[in-house]
Amino acid sequence: MTNSKQHPIIVVGGGIGGLATALGLAQADKYVKVLEQAPEFGEVGAGIQLAANATNVLQKLGVMDKISENAVFPKRLVLMDAFTGKELSALDIDQVYRERYGAPYIVLHRTDLQKALLDACVAHPKVELLTNQEIKTAADNGDSVEVFTAAGESFTGSAVIGADGIWSKTRKLFVDDEPICSEYVAYRGAIPMEEVASANVGDPEDVYMFIGPNMHVVQYPVRRGELYNQVVVFKSNQYRKEIEHTDQWGTPEEMDEVFKDTCDRVKTAISYISRQRRWPMYDRNPIENWTQGNITLMGDAAHPMLQYLAQGACQALEDAGYLADMVRKHGDNFHQAFLDYQKERLPRTAYVQTSARNWGEIIHTTNPITTLLRNKILENRTDKDYTYIDQYHGYKKVLEEVN
Template sequence: MTNLEKAVFVIGGGIGGLGAALAAAEAGQKTVVFEQAPQFGEIGAGIQMGPNAMAVLDRFGLADEIAKYAVFPQRLVLKDVFTAKELSALDLGEEFRAKYGFPYIVLHRSDLHRVLFEACEKNPLISLINDQVIETVEETPAGVTVTNQRGEQFTGKAVIGADGLWSKTRKYFSEDQPICSHYVAYRGTIPISEISSNANMDDVIMWIGPNLHVVQYPVRRGELYNQVVVFKSSNYQEGSDDWGTPEEMDRVFEGCHPLVENALSFIQRQIRWPMYDREPIENWTKGNFTLLGDAAHPMLQYLAQGGCQALEDASYLADMLKVYGDNFEKAFTAYQEERIPRSAKVQKSARTWGEIIHAENPVSILLRNTLLENKEAKEFEMIDWLYGYKKIPAKI
C-alpha cells in the first residue's frame, strides 16, 4: 500500500478537479489529483464564464492569464432561427461589469483547462498523477483509501470526488443514473476567416427555435469561431447510439435562416454529444469524503453554468477548509449546506430555460417572444440571482 496520509485526494483532473486542488492548496493542504486519462487535457470547444466564475478565477490569481486567451463579448443575443429577428439581448458592458464586479468571457475549454493545470503544476502543494481510474473509496482508521484499476491503493486525509457526469464516486451517495434529455449537440471551432462578414464578433448569439438552437461566439483571442448545434431527436432509443445523427440534424434544421445553414455546413460531425443531467441530491458528503462539480450536480448546458458552478464549489470549499482545518467532516458538511441549494437551483433553472428556448406551442412561443422583446438590454433583475452570488470573497 502506498501511504499518502497527509494529502487530500481529488479524483478527476477536469475544470472542477483542478479548481478543487487549487482550493485545497490555498487552505494549506497538500493535494494529489488522480486523473484517469493518460494525460491531462480537455476536449470540447468553447465555454462561457459568467462573472460568478470570473470571481473565482480572480481569487486564484488567474484572471490576467485567462484574459490572454479570452474574448470579452459585449452582448448575449437571442435570435429567431428562421427569421434572424433579434428577440432579446443582454448588455455585458460597463454597467454589467460594475454591478457584478467581473466581466463575462468566452474562451476555448482547452485554454481554461491549461491555465488551471499550469497553476496546479506550479503549486508546490499539488501533485498530478495520470492513468488513475479510481474504482473504490473507503474510509478506514488510517484515513480514506482509494483503489485504482490496477488494485493499487493510496491512503490520504480526505477525498473530493470531481469525476464528472459519469462519476464513480457519486454511487456512494446515490444510486441514480444520468438522465438523457433526448437532445444532442455537435460542437466545433473554425478559423475566423471562414465566417461570414455578417457575423457580429462582439456578441454571443443563440439562435432558437422549436426543439433546437445554435450558439455562436469567437474564442482564443478572436482567432477561432465556436459553434454548437443542439436539437431534440425524435429517434431516441435508450441504449442505442443510432439517434441524433448528422443526417437527422440536417432534416431538423431544414428551412432555417441562411446564416444558420452556413453554420451547419462547417460543424464537425464526427463527435455526437448526447445531453444529460441528473436530479439534485440531498447529500454528497460522508465523513472525510465529498463531491464537487458535475459529480455532485451535473446540469444541462442552457445557462452555461456547469464549469461556473464547479468553480463556485471550489471557492466555497476553500473557505470551509480554512475555517475548519483538518476537521474535514465539518468543512465538507458546511460546504454542502451552502452549495446544495445553490447548485440545485441552477440545475432546475437550466432545465426550465431549455423548455423556454425550445418551446413548440405557438402560444408559448408568442408569450416568450413578447416578454423577451419588451425586456431592456440593461435589465439585470432576472440574472441577479445567478451572477450576483455573494459567497465568493475577493482575492486573498
C-alpha cells in the same frame, strides 16, 4: 487525520472543477493529490462561457490574468429567432455588467482554461498530479480515507473530493442513480475566424443564441478572437432507450433535416459545423446528500446539469471557491468543512440544475402560445435589465461573509 504530503486531500478527477479545487485547497495551505483517469490532462470540446460567478472565483484563485491572455470579452449576449433571424433580446455584458458583478463575462476555448489551471497547479508545491488513474471507489476509515484504482492500487489520504464528472464513480458512494438522457445532442466545433469573415454572421465579438422548437445554435469567438466557436443542439425524434448508447440517433442527416427551414445565418452555421462527433446531452436529478465523513463531491459528480444556462462549469468553480473557504475556516476538520460546504452548495446547485431544465423547455418550446408569451417578455426588456440573471451571475460568496 492531519493533512500532510503523505496524507493529502485526494481529488478524483483532473478536469476544470478538479484542478480549480486542487488549486484552491493548496492556497488554503493543504497538500493535494489529483488523480486523473486519462493519460494526460486535457479537455474535450471547444468553447466555454464563464459568467461573473465563475470569473470571480478565477480572480480569487489568481489565474484570471493568464486566462485573459486567450479569452474574449464579448459585449452582448444576443437571443435570436432561428427561423426569422430576428433579434429577440440582448444583454449588455460589457462595462455595466462588470461593475455590477465585480468580474467580466468571458468566452474561451476549454483547453485554454484547463491549461491555465493546470499550469497553476504544476507551479504550486503542495499539488501533486497523477495520470492514468482509473478510480473504482473510495472509503472513509474514520481517521483516514482510501481510494482504490482499477489497477488494484490504493492511495491513502486525509480526505477525498470526487470531481470525476457526470459518469462519476465516487457518486456511487451516495446514490445509485444514472445520468438522464435529455434526447438532445450537440455538435461542436471551432473554425478559423478568417472563414467567418466570408460567412453570414453578425458581430463576431458578440455571443449569439438562435432558438427554435426543439433546437438552438450558439456562436461566439474564442482564443483571442482567432477561432469562432459554434454549437448546434437539437432533440432527436429517432431516440429510443434501447439505442441510447449508440450513434443511431441524433445523426448529421437528422440535423440537416431539423434545420432545413431555418434562416440563412443558421444554415450557414450548420454547413460549417464538425460532424465527426456528437455529444448526447445528459444531467441527473438533484440529490439530498453528497457528503459522508471525510468524503464529498463537487462539480458534475455532485450536480450535473444541462447546458442551457451555461452554468455547468460556473457551478463547479463556485464549488471550488467555497470548498476552499470552508477548509480554510475549519483546518483539518474536513468533515465539518464538507458539511458546511454542502449546506451552502447543495440547495444552490439543485436550483440551478432544475432552472436549466426549465430554461431548456422555454427556449425549445413547440407550443405557439408559449412562444408568443416568451417573445413578448423578451422584446419588452432592455439590454441592461439583469433581473433574470442576477440569481446566477450575481452569486459571490467569500470567507468573510460566512465566518
